[in-house]
Amino acid sequence: MKGAQWMDIRSDRQKGLSYVELGRKYHKDPRTAKRYAESPQKPEYTLSEPKPTKMDPYKQIVDEWLEEAPYSALRILEKLREMGFDGGYSIVKAYVSSRKMDLNEKATVRFETMPGKQGQMDWGFFEDHLVYEDGKWKKLYCFLMILGYSRMRYIEFVTDMSTNTLIRCHQNAFRYFGGYPEEILYDNMKQVVIKRLLNQEDSTLNRQFEDFAGFYGFKPILCRPYRGQTKGKVERTVQFVRDNFMVGIQYNSLADLNGQALAWCNKVNGKVHATTNEIPFERLKKEGLSPLSREYIIDKINLRRVQMMIFPKTKPRPNEVVSAWRGGATER
Template identity: 45%
Template sequence: MVKCGIFNCVVIYERLQELGYTGGITIIKDYVKDMRPARSSPAVRRYETPPGKQAQMDWGITHYIDEHGIVHKTPVFIMVMGSSRSKYMEFTKRCDFYSLLRCMVNAFEYFGGVPQIVLTDRMKTVINGSEAGNPLWNKRFEDFAADMGFIPKVCRPRRPQTKGKVERLVNYVKDNFLPGRQFRDVDDLNFQALAWCRKVDSKRHGTTGEIPLMALQNEPLLPLPDKAVRDRYRWEMRKVTRDGFVSFDGAKYGVPWQYSGREVRVRISGDEFEAYDGEVRTAHHKVVYTSGRIVWLKGQYEGLAERNGIASPLSYARQTDKPSVEIRPLSLYDKVAGVI
């Protein structure tokens, strides 16, 4: 029966019993297991995209151990060009909407342009659900896509292989980039990450037979939008606490007390945290990467007094070098008195 392709031990056992077999089924299982063909995986079609056509992106969750032996989670954003296989990755403190847009802008700048299509899974920062099989786009993400110039697409439900290139890359990063790596902070980790991407992309790709960095140069990407448009998506709105702090990536940065309770625009520019009220920069600090840190602003509470536990601004008179006395002509007084 095995020669006929029958490997179901129960079927074989029942057939042998009909022929007078009196033994057990275990011996049959031991006999068949080495002859049974390996279970095959479902066949899938390889999907290749033309140069410049598509990029795939995703988040992964990685782990690291700090100097105190405590394990932390940190998200990593990954984007890979569908044709050249050139890759970009960035570690962040959060994987929220603002972080997603910042990472995408950084990736487009790294690649030197924008692909026609960006494929992602059905993350909540991208879609609000679906209707009749069609995605209901997050309006802010839809506006971002229009500003950048790409068409957003999501993979079908329960079909992660649709974006298999980035799925494999997430696992590749976890298995090949992170193990044994040492870093000072997220900024240092991202510096090492891009160096690793360039190193890996300088080698011939096993599937395409091309060197990704060289193939990227031949991808007809759409031009980057103006810097002012790109920079718009690096800002976030934050509400200043009553004691004059703005929370950002786990740290608290001080701003002048006059902005307490108000919303300000904040961003990271290089290694500097900046807070703006309209076009006025209200505070700037050196970025700190340790969660829970409080960064004070010099003169943060200047002009603020506390009465009965409630802070209120102080009223001051100003001393000058010499009193200023205005000299008026006598005719002015006659005019006021109605003489003239």
């Protein structure tokens, strides 16, 4: 009870109101009104311990399942029944709903990074735009990267999303930023990860991209499955490019489009950012990025494979397998 109401009840009692009248006026049981009226100090309340439920022994495992994937309450109930749970659907539904709300709030809390710590990368597919290249019309994709601290943005348009193209765009972004951060966040794109498991350490990265990251020394960070919100900065940039740069755009070639894209990057990176209230170019000076001290050769892995191959002068022996790749034969 609020202190003011407790004093009002005491005052009305002194004015002659009965406990029944006090209960009617303040919507309380007369016995409760009496207790308040006779109390020399404001009543204090303590919350009672919540009653145990059939869900209690299973809450931890349900939390782990929901971290893994956004299972429905019905699917959670099925999994719990396999473990011996004998409760009803309603109690499971109530708990799953509350946990999903907590997870969504946690995922959407703005995550601020330290200078030089993290970048985020994503692809954008612009299905309503084409570009004429090599004698034919091609689909248009956009490479996007943003630095977490400074909010420096870089975009580049391409006609494919191969691993070689991804690496080349990374190098162009690094040159534009003047270096690269300690780690870069990705979703589970096949150019970065071949087999995604719950723990990143157990996942299999794309061999060429892993070699590229290791060459420079930055760490690829994979988003948890179904938890793409952690890459929110770059995903907002994708939408920003759609709504700001691409509206009414006119271009006659891929080079022309990328020239306009670079000019757009310079413009937005030179304006005050709505979140940081600072200019990205100015915050970039505090990033402390690792400098580009050497150049990665995109085809270096293939070159290594060529050097390891044995090129026979005669026909292969029965225990040899002829490689159709560049005519080499290797021992098996």
